[in-house]
Amino acid sequence: MTEMPKETKHLDEMTLLLYIERQLDRARGLEVSAHTQECDACRTLLRVLESESRLLTRAMLEEDEPLPSRLAQFQERARTGNPCSGFGE
């Protein structure tokens, strides 16, 4: 048996993002899915990107929702002793 030098090419973020958005062609998509099933690092990255893209989509869909940064500002304000401002608008 001749052993092929195993050149494991990890997936880059762009490929994974395209995969999440289903923008890859079928063959490439299958490669990505096979790789992420065997590679912990890429599977983890895929999960991170998936949750990020979900957050982004939600942020775009629900513009009225307070963003985490706004929440942080609010908590900051509450802590600096002015808890009423910003409440019950």
Ligand SMILES: [Zn+2]
């Ligand atoms: Zn990998």
